[in-house]
Amino acid sequence: MSERSSHWQLQTIVTQLRGARDQWRAQNGRASTEQGGRELPSRAAMAEILEALCGALFPMRLGPVDLREESEDFYVGHTLDVALNALLAQARLELRYAARHSAQAEEEVEARTTQIIQDFALALPGLRSLLDTDVLAAYHGDPAARSVDEVLLCYPGILAVIHHRLAHHLYRAGLPLLARISAEIAHSATGIDIHPGAQIGRSFFIDHGTGVVIGETAIIGERVRIYQAVTLGAKRFPADEDGQLQKGQPRHPIVEDDVVIYAGATILGRITIGKGTTIGGNVWLTRSVPPGSNLTQASLQVDDGTQK
Numbered sequence: 001m002s003e004r005s006s007h008w009q010l011q012t013i014v015t016q017l018r019g020a021r022d023q024w025r026a027q028n029g030r031a032s033t034e035q036g037g038r039e040l041p042s043r044a045a046m047a048e049i050l051e052a053l054c055g056a057l058f059p060m061r062l063g064p065v066d067l068r069e070e071s072e073d074f075y076v077g078h079t080l081d082v083a084l085n086a087l088l089a090q091a092r093l094e095l096r097y098a099a100r101h102s103a104q105a106e107e108e109v110e111a112r113t114t115q116i117i118q119d120f121a122l123a124l125p126g127l128r129s130l131l132d133t134d135v136l137a138a139y140h141g142d143p144a145a146r147s148v149d150e151v152l153l154c155y156p157g158i159l160a161v162i163h164h165r166l167a168h169h170l171y172r173a174g175l176p177l178l179a180r181i182s183a184e185i186a187h188s189a190t191g192i193d194i195h196p197g198a199q200i201g202r203s204f205f206i207d208h209g210t211g212v213v214i215g216e217t218a219i220i221g222e223r224v225r226i227y228q229a230v231t232l233g234a235k236r237f238p239a240d241e242d243g244q245l246q247k248g249q250p251r252h253p254i255v256e257d258d259v260v261i262y263a264g265a266t267i268l269g270r271i272t273i274g275k276g277t278t279i280g281g282n283v284w285l286t287r288s289v290p291p292g293s294n295l296t297q298a299s300l301q302v303d304d305g306t307q308k
Contacts, residue, residue, distance in 0.1 A: 039096070039097050040093060041091075041093045043181050043184075043185070045086060046090060046178060049086050049087050050163060050166065052083035053124075053166060056076045056079045056083065058128075060072065087120070091117055094175055094177045094178055095112060095113050096109055116173045116175065119173065120170065120173065123169055127165050130202060133202040134205065135152055136203065137205040137223065137225070138158055142205075156189070156191070156192060156206075157209040159186060159190055160192035160206060161194075161204060162186075164186070166182060167182035171197050176196070183195060191209065191210040192209045192210070194212070195218075197217060198214045198217070198220065198252075201222035202223070204222075204223075205225045206227075207228070208227060210229065212226060212228060212229065212230050213232065215232055215234055216252065217270075218232045218254075219253075219254045222257045224257070224259050224260075225260045226261040227261065227262050227263040227264075227281075228263050228264075229264045230261050230266075230267075232253045232267050233252065233266065234252055235269030235270075236251075236269070237251070250270050251270055253268070253270070255267075256272065256277075256291065259277050260277075260279070262279060262281040262283075263282070264281050265280070265281060265282065265284075267286075268285070269286050272288040272289075273288070274290045274293060275291040277292065277294070277295070278293070278294045280295060280297060283300065
């Protein structure tokens with residue numbers, strides 16, 4: 001130990017931190033792994049994987065700066081090979097961790113992991129086509145957008161949606177932890193919080209985006225446009241007899257096709273926003289509305305000054 005580090009009483013601190021970890025593991029039934037290695041996926045590894053996948057999906061825009069079109073296919077193939085093998089390793093950690101209290105054999109976990117990542121790889125061309133509709137929706141939906149390239153390179157909403165499309169596939173495939181890590185990486189970068197469980201249709205556009213929150217069980221149709229600080233959240237959180245929150249219950253809004261939701265609107269609960277509806281800024285909404293509605297703060301006021 002260096003003379004400088006001795007100023008910090010590092011040996012004492014290290015020992016105390018070990019004690020804190022051991023105590024937590026004992027209290028929560030967390031025995032050390034047999035190999036003593038990492039048992040959970042790595043956020044840093046997932047960040048690298050997602051960056052590589054973005055480059056493979058849009059090589060001449062999100063790929064390396066020196067990439068040329070004549071080497072585009074080679075880059076995509078090499079990048080996918082590295083990224084998918086890295087994703088396989090992270091998926092293996094998640095599924096092994098999930099299976100440690102079950103009787104599932106190691107061979108079954110390995111076979112399932114491989115199949116999930118194979119299916120994910122085969123889904124990438126379809127995801128690229130779906131993302132193209134999102135990019136075009138952003139370009140056509142924002143008069144300030146000068147090109148689809150500007151949208152792809154600059155718009156935080158597009159980055160968030162790319163991550164969501166990838167994360168949603170992982171979520172549905174049985175890798176909820178990897179999916180959530182992927183979503184939170186985008187959340188940190190953009191300020192847009194989309195749970196990977198949310199179902200979102202084609203041509204989805206988030207303009208500006210900071211502060212947008214979309215909950216796990218939200219269902220969003222096609223050609224929907226939302227602005228910054230919009231919340232599609234839950235109105236209440238039902239608990240079981242022991243007071244524990246019930247997981248996975250439908251509790252977020254259903255937004256039908258061609259809906260526009262302006263900045264600051266808060267929409268809560270399992271309600272339905274009918275097709276073609278426009279919801280004005282800062283509206284607070286907890287009831288379903290029919291197709292073609294046009295809601296503003298003024299239209300929600302009643303005679304006594306309260307809101308419906």
